[in-house]
Amino acid sequence: MKIIIITSPDHVANETGSIIKLLDSGLIHRVHLRKPSLDETRTRLLIESVPDEYRSAISLHDHFNLAKEYGIGGIHLNSRHPEVPYGFSHGLTSCSCHSIQDVNRAIRELSTDYCFLSPVFDSVSKTGYKGRITSDDCRQLATEGLLDGKVFALSGVTPEKIPLLKEAGFKGAAILGAAWSVPDITDFLNKLKNYL
16 A cells, blocks of 8 residues: 655644655655645745755655756646646656545546545545545546556545555555644654554
8 A cells, every 4th residue: 555645734843854754764655745835935945955866756746847946756736737848857756636536537647656535535635525425436547557556545545544545545644634644754654654
């Protein structure tokens, strides 16, 4: 099971240290920098605080122009930035999906390397964001071969729910709220270890 961590959109104490711990743990496949309120200057400062050797395992949700400059390993398409920038060819592309149709379009038409499918469970970080991906949806995606490392379950994913996702056929999960709601990222990693 590949695990992606999405950063909190809010300021987190010692965030750089946490990103390094996540990537050093051997449990985390990638970290997505999702900071929609950060301007380019502050995004640069965050990237520069992360040592070069970790940057290829990071994906940006904003300020895609910084990816090549800093050796960032991927970009994530979203409603703010729905298209791959002209000439981008040196990293992974991903996007967010909310239905089987979105997944098919993302993988087949946009040729993204992987996508997030949400909401799978009720969100940890967004009040009222209810899970609505059904087991029938998962079966259809599995039949089409799309759950095989290309579709990451998102929304309400906690370490305890990893076995359910494996059973549904997911090969990956993206985690936001559960990772940043603990006092120290090490607490989250210790719990995650028990379910992978």
